[in-house]
Amino acid sequence: MMELDWLGGKIAGEGVLRLSKKIRDLEDVFEDHAAWTSMDPETLVYSVEWTQPTAQDNEGGLFWGVTVIEPGRVGEEFFMTRGHFHAKRDRGEYYTAVQGTGMLLLMDESRSGRWEQMTPGSLHYIPGHTAHRVVNTGQDPLIFWACWASDAGHDYGTIQREGFSHRVIASEGSPRLVPSTQP
Amino acid sequence: MMELDWLGGKIAGEGVLRLSKKIRDLEDVFEDHAAWTSMDPETLVYSVEWTQPTAQDNEGGLFWGVTVIEPGRVGEEFFMTRGHFHAKRDRGEYYTAVQGTGMLLLMDESRSGRWEQMTPGSLHYIPGHTAHRVVNTGQDPLIFWACWASDAGHDYGTIQREGFSHRVIASEGSPRLVPSTQP
Numbered sequence: 001m002m003e004l005d006w007l008g009g010k011i012a013g014e015g016v017l018r019l020s021k022k023i024r025d026l027e028d029v030f031e032d033h034a035a036w037t038s039m040d041p042e043t044l045v046y047s048v049e050w051t052q053p054t055a056q057d058n059e060g061g062l063f064w065g066v067t068v069i070e071p072g073r074v075g076e077e078f079f080m081t082r083g084h085f086h087a088k089r090d091r092g093e094y095y096t097a098v099q100g101t102g103m104l105l106l107m108d109e110s111r112s113g114r115w116e117q118m119t120p121g122s123l124h125y126i127p128g129h130t131a132h133r134v135v136n137t138g139q140d141p142l143i144f145w146a147c148w149a150s151d152a153g154h155d156y157g158t159i160q161r162e163g164f165s166h167r168v169i170a171s172e173g174s175p176r177l178v179p180s181t182q183p
Numbered sequence: 184m185m186e187l188d189w190l191g192g193k194i195a196g197e198g199v200l201r202l203s204k205k206i207r208d209l210e211d212v213f214e215d216h217a218a219w220t221s222m223d224p225e226t227l228v229y230s231v232e233w234t235q236p237t238a239q240d241n242e243g244g245l246f247w248g249v250t251v252i253e254p255g256r257v258g259e260e261f262f263m264t265r266g267h268f269h270a271k272r273d274r275g276e277y278y279t280a281v282q283g284t285g286m287l288l289l290m291d292e293s294r295s296g297r298w299e300q301m302t303p304g305s306l307h308y309i310p311g312h313t314a315h316r317v318v319n320t321g322q323d324p325l326i327f328w329a330c331w332a333s334d335a336g337h338d339y340g341t342i343q344r345e346g347f348s349h350r351v352i353a354s355e356g357s358p359r360l361v362p363s364t365q366p
Contacts (some may be wrong), residue, residue: 001300001303001306001308002305002306003298003304003305003306004304004305004306006189006278006279006281006304007305011306013306015238040260051306051308053308053310054275054308054310059273059312060271060273060274060275060332061275061310061311062277062308062330062331062332063273064277064306064308065331075191080257087360088243090242090243092237092243092244092333093245094245094330096187096189098189105361116184117184120189121186121187121189122184122186122198123184123185123186123187123194123234123247124184125184125234125236125245125247127235127236127237127244128243128244147245147277147330148245149243149332150275164337164356174348
């Protein structure tokens with residue numbers, strides 16, 4: 001049993017796992033490499049806390065976690081997660097936002113993209129065979145919870161090599177979706 | 184995309200499914216049949232709202248929902264859900280409570296039972312092969328969210344025939360776990 005701070009985006013209890021991604025960990029994720037190079041490499045972009053109460057290869061099990069994406073930009077591009085397909089492609093996932101505003105970018109295996117607006121209370125179903133990335137388009141941290149199959153796994157490599165179909169940039173202060181020009 | 188009222192236990196959006204269980208729907212669930220017979224059959228015991236964004240037989244999909252159990256008793260026994268195993272036994276599930284207090288009863292296939300306290304913020308992992316029932320032991324509605332595999336299915340029949348290993352009764356106003364004497 002664990003204790004959630006739902007609105008604060010925290011999990012307390014034994015066996016909570018944590019990771020964080022800083023600017024230095026996210027080379028080639030953002031389009032503007034010169035802007036990325038000029039930033040403090042220790043700048044926090046996002047952090048994740050999650051619980052794995054069962055083995056990763058356990059079919060039928062589930063994991064539960066929370067992601068906090070800081071507000072910020074690399075050049076004109078908003079802070080975002082790396083994004084991934086599930087290694088086991090048919091595994092779906094839920095995201096639900098509790099604080100902040102953002103965009104959930106979705107892309108199928110033929111690189112067809114769509115997006116959903118994330119606001120406090122929004123619930124998003126990510127079907128199987130669909131890459132997912134979250135972009136914080138607001139001034140405050142974007143916090144969202146997730147539930148996914150323990151055997152889903154993560155394929156970050158495909159996105160790292162091929163990128164997403166679209167990027168989200170600041171256009172006169174507002175987020176705008178533009179086709180990607182490079183991975 | 185759906186909108187959650189997290190603390191209020193509501194889902195808004197297209198395709199929300201709803202069910203409610205009243206006293207008349209729950210014959211032979213509670214131990215004290217005479218007390219059950221004497222109650223208004225239209226008394227609401229619990230209600231569920233959920234979303235099924237994918238087919239029920241879709242391996243890899245997930246469903247998301249919320250249950251509200253009213254406060255109340257049938258004789259000395261607190262209001263509770265019917266309880267079930269998953270039809271596909273290895274499928275796990277998460278419950279997380281947001282309002283009220285209660286007990287999550289868990290029972291494996293050899294009828295070995297255990298329980299977890301439910302309070303606002305508690306997160307409960309229900310592993311595969313484990314029957315689960317929730318009991319509202321408080322004075323207010325008990326509200327909890329759930330996420331489960333779309334192909335898990337529900338086996339209510341086993342619990343209907345064989346009951347749970349334990350029941351939760353009011354003992355001088357406090358909840359007490361007692362071994363079951365009948366299904």
